[in-house]
Amino acid sequence: MSKLFDQIKIGLDESLEEQLQWLDPGFGTYRVLKKSIDARTSTPHWVYRVETYGPNEKPETQEFSLAKIKAQLAHKPIIVGAGPAGLFTALRLVERGISCVLFEQGSVAPERMKAIAAYWRYGNLSSTNNVCFGEGGAGLYSDGKLITRIKSPHIPYVLNRLVKFGAPEEIQYLSNPHVGSDKIRKVIPPLREFLKSQGCEIHFDTPVKKVLFKGNKTTGVLLQDGRSFSSDRVILCTGHSAIGILEELAKDSVFIEGKSFAIGLRIEHPQKDINQIQYKTYAEHPALGAANYRLAAHDKKTGVGVYSFCMCPGGYVISSGTEADGIVSNGMSNYKRNSPYANAAIVVSVDHQQSFGNDAFAGLKLRKELEQKAKAEVTAQGGTKQMPSQSVLGFLNMKNAPLMATSSPSGIVPARLDKLLPVDITKNLVQALERFNRSMPGFISQKAQLIGVETRTSCPVRVTRDPESYQSITHSGLYPAGEGAGYAGGITSAAVDGVRIAEAIVSECE
Numbered sequence: 146m147s148k149l150f151d152q153i154k155i156g157l158d159e160s161l162e163e164q165l166q167w168l169d170p171g172f173g174t175y176r177v178l179k180k181s182i183d184a185r186t187s188t189p190h191w192v193y194r195v196e197t198y199g200p201n202e203k204p205e206t207q208e209f210s211l212a213k214i215k216a217q218l219a220h221k222p223i224i225v226g227a228g229p230a231g232l233f234t235a236l237r238l239v240e241r242g243i244s245c246v247l248f249e250q251g252s253v254a255p256e257r258m259k260a261i262a263a264y265w266r267y268g269n270l271s272s273t274n275n276v277c278f279g280e281g282g283a284g285l286y287s288d289g290k291l292i293t294r295i296k297s298p299h300i301p302y303v304l305n306r307l308v309k310f311g312a313p314e315e316i317q318y319l320s321n322p323h324v325g326s327d328k329i330r331k332v333i334p335p336l337r338e339f340l341k342s343q344g345c346e347i348h349f350d351t352p353v354k355k356v357l358f359k360g361n362k363t364t365g366v367l368l369q370d371g372r373s374f375s376s377d378r379v380i381l382c383t384g385h386s387a388i389g390i391l392e393e394l395a396k397d398s399v400f401i402e403g404k405s406f407a408i409g410l411r412i413e414h415p416q417k418d419i420n421q422i423q424y425k426t427y428a429e430h431p432a433l434g435a436a437n438y439r440l441a442a443h444d445k446k447t448g449v450g451v452y453s454f455c456m457c458p459g460g461y462v463i464s465s466g467t468e469a470d471g472i473v474s475n476g477m478s479n480y481k482r483n484s485p486y487a488n489a490a491i492v493v494s495v496d497h498q499q500s501f502g503n504d505a506f507a508g509l510k511l512r513k514e515l516e517q518k519a520k521a522e523v524t525a526q527g528g529t530k531q532m533p534s535q536s537v538l539g540f541l542n543m544k545n546a547p548l549m550a551t552s553s554p555s556g557i558v559p560a561r562l563d564k565l566l567p568v569d570i571t572k573n574l575v576q577a578l579e580r581f582n583r584s585m586p587g588f589i590s591q592k593a594q595l596i597g598v599e600t601r602t603s604c605p606v607r608v609t610r611d612p613e614s615y616q617s618i619t620h621s622g623l624y625p626a627g628e629g630a631g632y633a634g635g636i637t638s639a640a641v642d643g644v645r646i647a648e649a650i651v652s653e654c655e
């Protein structure tokens with residue numbers, strides 16, 4: 146019989162196994178379910194949740210064996226987009242016995258990675274292979290944090306399959322799983338080969354121009370190259386950066402609504418400084434990894450929230466736009482989180498209804514405008530591939546100030562980010578930074594700088610779907626899925642959304 150021990154406190158130099166001998170003498174094996182650092186006291190310590198097993202026992206892992214159905218479909222379901230949502234829709238469909246067709250505008254991961262390197266090195270942005278587009282979607286160049294706020298019975302299945310295709314096993318039981326960009330990239334090729342072997346027909350380098358409808362029924366897709374493919378089921382998994390296909394849907398009167406989102410800047414500190422703030426005298430302790438933080442401020446009067454997002458300890462700030470005339474910042478890290486920098490987005494919430502009323506595409510327009518301003522600023526400073534940046538002190542004092550070194554592979558150029566953002570956003574960021582500095586003294590420092598613009602934290606529109614059938618509320622056979630449709634916000638939640646859609650299709654076919 147396994148035994149569960151929660152809140153086990155272990156000093157940085159103490160041994161967990163020794164402690165377990167006290168708690169469960171003669172235990173055979175154990176697994177760590179949760180490990181966090183408590184740095185609030187003067188002596189930081191680990192806090193563990195552990196399951197122990199008897200000498201002849203083994204931790205159980207669920208296999209999630211799925212029953213295949215015998216479906217007689219006139220046409221295979223079509224999936225658009227090979228990000229986490231599209232790949233997991235395809236995976237679940239084939240595992241349930243339904244063949245499908247997947248179109249991805251970008252290339253297979255290795256080709257895509259060459260294009261990203263060329264962008265960061267020379268500034269040549271490919272419109273189909275970049276940090277958001279190509280096999281693996283935005284997830285492939287992400288920070289690889291797999292934590293999600295959603296609750297779903299499909300989460301363990303998603304994590305199990307990621308492990309099956311090469312992710313570290315620990316993601317199945319750690320409460321704060323992180324794979325890093327380097328490890329997530331290794332998962333994608335075996336997943337692709339498995340899909341192909343199970344009857345998923347994959348077309349890379351094949352952008353879909355639009356979904357085809359007859360009246361309000363889905364009939365297939367039209368590709369950018371003029372070919373069309375028929376199907377009465379199209380699953381749209383195009384992510385938060387594919388605007389063209391959303392505009393096409395709007396032309397066909399598919400119901401799309403505006404959605405609240407957040408915009409701001411990315412802040413970068415030397416990781417040592419964040420370790421110092423969080424771990425104090427223990428900052429250099431070899432047992433402690435790169436420290437992280439989570440910050441939030443909420444103005445009760447205005448309802449505006451400012452918060453840290455996608456914090457990447459030991460990470461890199463990366464240029465992650467998809468259009469040549471715009472610049473977007475984001476962050477990533479590798480599994481070991483060992484770059485000498487820490488970064489996080491600091492973003493301000495934008496309430497869609499309050500800011501734009503019923504103009505569904507207004508958030509997207511604002512986003513584009515800011516990204517273009519960022520690019521224009523870089524060009525004005527003589528830059529080509531760099532991102533605009535301002536020291537935190539320069540931003541707070543609204544003046545030019547020298548920049549420091551950065552983790553960004555494409556570099557930075559000086560810019561007045563305080564002037565580039567809308568006045569209200571700048572004001573909210575200034576107030577929040579001052580507040581954050583009170584809860585984390587040293588957060589505002591001479592060595593901290595801001596890099597812009599952080600505009601793609603989520604999708605500012607939603608292709609509204611029926612909660613039961615998962616189909617568009619206006620067009621049957623269209624299944625909006627993942628982050629681009631406004632139904633997910635991260636790798637795990639997008640993958641889970643794909644599984645939900647696949648299961649909805651399975652139950653229609655059973």
Ligand SMILES: Cc1cc2nc3c(=O)[nH]c(=O)nc-3n(C[C@H](O)[C@H](O)[C@H](O)COP(=O)(O)OP(=O)(O)OC[C@H]3O[C@@H](n4cnc5c(N)ncnc54)[C@H](O)[C@@H]3O)c2cc1C
Pocket residue numbers: 225226227228229230231248249250251273276277278279280281282283284285286287288289290291292351352353354382383384385386387390455463465475476477626627628629633634635636637639640
């Ligand atoms: C730099 C970065 C770091 C991130 N870090 C994290 C993190 O640590 N943890 C986390 O949970 N999330 C992170 N995210 C967010 C996460 O990656 C996304 O939430 C997730 O990938 C969304 O999945 P999706 O499948 O809905 O869309 P996407 O991953 O965006 O995939 C959409 C796919 O559709 C394709 N496509 C678009 N239009 C067409 C078309 N017309 N025809 C054919 N194909 C098309 C695109 O090329 C793309 O491959 C990060 C994102 C970025 C950019």
